[in-house]
Amino acid sequence: MITLYDFDGKAKGVPWNPNVWKTRYSLNYKGLPYKTVWLEYPDVEPMMKKIGAAPTSKKADGSPLYTIPTIYDDSTGTVIADSVLIAEYLDETYPSTPKLFPPGTHALQGAFQQLFSSMLLPLVIKFIIVDVPLMLLNPGSVEYFNKHRSEQFGVPTLEALRVPPEAKDAEWHKVKDAFGALNALNKDGDTWVMGDTPSFADFVIASVLAALKSMHGKESAEWTRIMSWHGGRWERLMMAVEKYSAVL
Ligand SMILES: N[C@@H](CCC(=O)N[C@@H](CS)C(=O)NCC(=O)O)C(=O)O
Incomplete structure (x- = not known):
């Protein structure tokens, strides 16, 4: 096991x-x-x-x-x-199980992951990491998380990374543009990065969306907004990965 x-x-x-x-x-x-x-x-x-x-x-x-x-x-x-x-x-x-890195896709998936991280890092920092302590963590993790993440990002406290209310709309526009650029890489109507089959690259995208969903909930403005973007491309992905979301 x-x-x-x-x-x-x-x-x-x-x-x-x-x-x-x-x-x-x-x-x-x-x-x-x-x-x-x-x-x-x-x-x-x-x-x-x-x-x-x-x-x-x-x-x-x-x-x-x-x-x-x-x-x-x-x-x-x-x-x-x-x-x-x-x-x-x-x-x-486990060679008889479906491949996360189908033969020949290693370098391409690596490049995709690097691109994804650089495009979505602002989202992860400004709209996930700053909210993790208050929204998700138990008291036993809060102090550790605040200390180590502020050291990692070179700020006195995590709160320094929080987007002020008046700048939120503009920041969300940037996040939408980043997802739009990702969407533009895909063939129209495709759900998976590789077209007809899931691969690790899809789980990289879905993991960030799953984090946002656990943070804000599926009824939240944040979640419903993203699900409506780019012709429902991200909603399609999250529906498709639902069957790989079990918690064992
Ligand atoms: N490259 C690693 C990154 C994993 C990673 O950064 N994990 C963080 C949580 S987001 C962690 O365990 N941090 C422990 C710590 O900060 O002490 C992977 O893809 O697994």
Whole structure:
């Protein structure tokens, strides 16, 4: 059985973290059974060290940063951190399951992910990260999250990143333009980045949308606005990934 490490939050058993969503979609798409272990932010590093996960990058002070998603697969005794490395491991270890990186798409999907992150980073920072502590986290994670994210973005407090009310409309326009540019890459009417088949790239897009949905709720102005953009292209994607959204 595979164990998936995810972030706990105020709503029990409801995933919210975009990075972990990528792996949850990946496991569900492949139909692999797994169980979730929910962690608070300060418990990630000790738990990752305990299970032997490698750090995935560095903190602002240069020390190793341990992150989740991480999986432990007890059928092979393997621990892997990083959503892309996990996807590659799953493709390799379970070759009869649908591929997240179909042969020949590795570089293209990598380029797509880089483009997506650079285009959507302002959305993630201004409309997700600033609201995470208040809206989603348990008290045990709030202080850690505020400290580490403000260090990461070089601001005194996370509140410094919040968009003032009078600038919100203009910022949402930028977010819409970024999604519009992504939409323009697709063939008209397609749901998946690769046209007729899901791939990791779709789960990258869906993970950010899923985070917004858990944050604001499906009745919110934020959510209904995005679902109406670009001829319902994002609504189509979120309906299509619904069947890969189970929380095991
Ligand atoms: N490149 C990694 C990034 C994962 C990542 O940054 N995870 C963050 C949560 S969004 C984390 O675990 N942070 C732990 C910390 O900040 O201490 C992946 O795709 O899995």
